[in-house]
Amino acid sequence: MIQNFFSGLYELILGRPMPANFTNDYREVVFPNTGLQLFLISLALVVIYYYVLNRMMSTGFYKTQHWVLFLALNAIIAFVVPIVQVNSHGIDSHSYTYMFAFVNMIYSLILFFVFSILLKRGSVQAWTTPMKWPHKR
Amino acid sequence: MPITKSVSGFHLLLLCLMLIVSGCYTRESSGDETDTTLTVEKNEEKPTATAPAESAKVDVNLYLEISNGMKGFMPPAEAGRQPTGFQTRLNKMISEVQDGIYVDAKSYYLAKQDNQGRPVLDSVSYNTLKSTVVSGIKANVLGTPLPAMLQAALGKSVAQDAVSIIISDFIHGPDPRDQGQFISLDSDIRSSLKLAEHKGLVMAVLADASAFYGSYYPAVKKPAASRKLDGEEIPYYIWVIGRQQDVQVVTSKVLRNLPAQQAYFGFGYTTLPYSAVLKSKQFRPSGVVYCTSRTAEACTSVNMQPQKDEPVAFTIGMDLSTLPASMQEVKYLERHLKLAATGCRASLGDITAASEDTKAMPDLASFTHFVQVNVPQLTASKGTIALQLPQVVPAWIGNWSTENDNDPAADPKKTYQFNKIIDGVQALYRDQRKHVFSLTMDFNKAD
Numbered sequence: 410m411i412q413n414f415f416s417g418l419y420e421l422i423l424g425r426p427m428p429a430n431f432t433n434d435y436r437e438v439v440f441p442n443t444g445l446q447l448f449l450i451s452l453a454l455v456v457i458y459y460y461v462l463n464r465m466m467s468t469g470f471y472k473t474q475h476w477v478l479f480l481a482l483n484a485i486i487a488f489v490v491p492i493v494q495v496n497s498h499g500i501d502s503h504s505y506t507y508m509f510a511f512v513n514m515i516y517s518l519i520l521f522f523v524f525s526i527l528l529k530r531g532s533v534q535a536w537t538t539p540m541k542w543p544h545k546r
Numbered sequence: 547m548p549i550t551k552s553v554s555g556f557h558l559l560l561l562c563l564m565l566i567v568s569g570c571y572t573r574e575s576s577g578d579e580t581d582t583t584l585t586v587e588k589n590e591e592k593p594t595a596t597a598p599a600e601s602a603k604v605d606v607n608l609y610l611e612i613s614n615g616m617k618g619f620m621p622p623a624e625a626g627r628q629p630t631g632f633q634t635r636l637n638k639m640i641s642e643v644q645d646g647i648y649v650d651a652k653s654y655y656l657a658k659q660d661n662q663g664r665p666v667l668d669s670v671s672y673n674t675l676k677s678t679v680v681s682g683i684k685a686n687v688l689g690t691p692l693p694a695m696l697q698a699a700l701g702k703s704v705a706q707d708a709v710s711i712i713i714s715d716f717i718h719g720p721d722p723r724d725q726g727q728f729i730s731l732d733s734d735i736r737s738s739l740k741l742a743e744h745k746g747l748v749m750a751v752l753a754d755a756s757a758f759y760g761s762y763y764p765a766v767k768k769p770a771a772s773r774k775l776d777g778e779e780i781p782y783y784i785w786v787i788g789r790q791q792d793v794q795v796v797t798s799k800v801l802r803n804l805p806a807q808q809a810y811f812g813f814g815y816t817t818l819p820y821s822a823v824l825k826s827k828q829f830r831p832s833g834v835v836y837c838t839s840r841t842a843e844a845c846t847s848v849n850m851q852p853q854k855d856e857p858v859a860f861t862i863g864m865d866l867s868t869l870p871a872s873m874q875e876v877k878y879l880e881r882h883l884k885l886a887a888t889g890c891r892a893s894l895g896d897i898t899a900a901s902e903d904t905k906a907m908p909d910l911a912s913f914t915h916f917v918q919v920n921v922p923q924l925t926a927s928k929g930t931i932a933l934q935l936p937q938v939v940p941a942w943i944g945n946w947s948t949e950n951d952n953d954p955a956a957d958p959k960k961t962y963q964f965n966k967i968i969d970g971v972q973a974l975y976r977d978q979r980k981h982v983f984s985l986t987m988d989f990n991k992a993d
Contacts, residue, residue, distance in 0.1 A: 430824040430831050430860075432849070432992070433840035499825075 412437060415444035422512050427505035439494045446490050451517055454483045455524040459532035471535040480521050487517030489491055580914045592803040604792040604801070605651040605708035606643050609667065609699045610636075610675065613687040615717055618760035618775060619782060622682040629680070629964070632756035632782055636679045636713065639784075639801055643711075644672045648799040651708065657695050658687040661741075665691060665698040681807070690719040692731075692967070693738035700741050700787060709788030709796050716783045716844025717765050717951070728765075730961055732903060742787055743974040748812035750797050750870065751787040753946055754805035755779040755959045759842065764951040765962035779958045781946060782883055790814075797870060807942045808872040809968065812975040817982040819865040819912060820933075821845045822987060826861075826910055828903060833858035834992050837884055850921060851992040852890075857922040859895065862933060863913030873935065873982065874899075889929015890919045890989070919987075927991040943968050 416436045420426070426435035458479045463469045491510040495502070529536050530544050537544075610616075619632035629637075643649050654675040655667040670678075696712065703710040718731060742749065758780040762773045784801070786793050790813060797804060821844040823829045824837055835850035835858045852858040866874050873879070876899050885894045895918030904910040919931060948960035961967075 425834065429834040429992075431835050432836040433838075437840050468809075496912075501827075 412441050415440040427503050428501050431500045433496050434500055441493045443494050451520040454479050459529055463535035464533045473539045476538045483517050483521045484514045488514040576653045605652040606649050607653050607703045607708040608711045609655045611714035612658050613975050615763040617683045618758040622757040630757045646789035665695040681888045692733040697738035709792045712785040713806050729993050732966045732970035735967050736973045748790045748793050750793050751809040752805050752978045754783040757782045766950050766952045778955050781961050790873045809940050810870045811971050813982055814979045818983050820985045822848050822861050822864045831860035831863035835860050847988040848988050849992040852921050859920045862917050864915045864923045865913050867914050884934045886932045889926035890921050890924045892931050895920050932984050934984040968973050
């Protein structure tokens with residue numbers, strides 16, 4: 410179920426895994442692992458930004474540029490994770506690997522943004538970062 | 547107070563996250579887990595793999611025909627003359643039978659006939675046999691009633707549960723009062739060996755030619771009833787009859803250095819190790835093809851989808867080390883290996899034997915041969931590709947047969963109606979399995 414979800418998510422844009430003889434490794438291991446890590450790491454960074462740095466502590470990292478810093482950090486992690494996954498499973502290197510890493514990075518930007526919109530309301534100092542919408546308060 | 551509450555709440559959240567993330571990492575290591583189970587399985591396999599080696603000892607009954615016609619193969623030693631090929635080979639063979647580690651009990655027999663034309667099997671010691679081979683036959687024995695001799699020898703071996711090694715020139719010399727035997731040679735051979743069929747025994751026929759010194763008695767008595775030969779090449783045969791694994795031990799471990807002319811009857815293998823080789827750098831597949839199971843040790847089912855501009859080609863590794871020697875030759879396989887496919891169009895590509903490179907790779911080391919399979923098109927969403935080696939009678943049998951063996955100098959290395967003798971042997975196994983082996987690779991259309 411989760412396998413199919415993540416395989417579908419990546420193959421929607423990337424197409425069939427290449428080299429094709431490693432299709433199973435991508436579908437059964439690399440896609441689900443990368444997808445799960447993408448969700449959890451993005452969520453964790455959003456939580457750290459809004460709830461740790463800008464609620465429990467008052468660190469002053471509430472500006473949009475700090476938010477962008479975290480967005481970029483998340484994107485870098487999202488680019489590295491697929492490459493590590495592919496290499497650690499003995500899959501032959503292919504341009505597909507880097508396309509996959511790139512797509513995962515784009516997904517991380519979207520996810521980080523979505524999680525920010527959903528969770529920023531609970532933050533004390535940063536509820537208007539990166540912008541006020543959709544909250545009015 | 548509310549602050550500590552939120553802190554402990556956050557700790558809880560962090561703990562949950564860490565648990566989930568670490569859970570994710572254990573998922574990732576699931577590949578390692580299967581690896582460890584694989585090594586466990588391999589360790590378990592090892593004892594079973596060594597077990598046959600211990601039980602690979604066989605009992606051997608060796609029969610040497612000593613009619614007058616065989617004398618020329620075993621001329622008495624003489625200074626300045628090389629031993630004949632027959633003597634060299636026989637010497638090696640009997641010493642391997644006597645002293646080798648693969649033979650348990652051994653008995654030696656000199657096969658001849660009594661005055662009534664009935665076969666007699668004289669049990670002799672190793673030394674007697676050896677001196678017969680090196681210094682010749684003293685007795686005067688006329689002709690060989692071939693079927694009767696085979697029947698007697700086989701009956702004795704079956705009773706003793708031993709492998710028969712029969713060495714003869716296989717020139718049929720029936721009793722002069724019963725020349726009709728020439729006509730029914732094939733069916734006589736068949737009935738004389740029917741015990742082999744009933745007991746499920748297989749047969750290896752090895753042929754070689756050796757220099758011949760002395761009187762040669764052809765089956766066809768015109769124009770000359772016998773000829774004096776001085777070093778012409780005359781064929782002789784070594785027949786090995788027994789259970790498949792025993793015959794295999796005798797041909798590969800005891801006889802060694804087999805002559806090029808080999809024929810095998812009744813051999814069949816239901817389980818041979820094989821696997822699609824999809825992730826090796828030596829045999830990179832092309833097109834969309836991958837193993838149906840990610841963790842299977844041997845991949846016997848693949849998913850594939852050939853495209854118009856990108857047909858599928860992949861390699862199947864096989865372990866044919868238990869097959870008779872001549873069947874392991876790449877040339878033999880290239881000529882005889884067939885591919886039977888359902889649900890796709892498929893053809894055989896290159897066949898290669900294992901090399902130093904493949905033996906160095908752990909996942910390829912167990913295979914002796916690699917066959918490329920090309921699949922340009924599927925015609926159904928699932929089907930099978932089977933590699934089959936049919937039972938074939940080798941071409942040399944026809945070349946070593948003749949209808950007139952009277953003048954071996956003009957027409958060397960031929961035995962009278964040898965093909966008819968082999969016809970009789972073949973008739974034993976006609977209704978048995980059609981293939982020496984058939985390895986089936988299932989496939990599904992890749993999604």
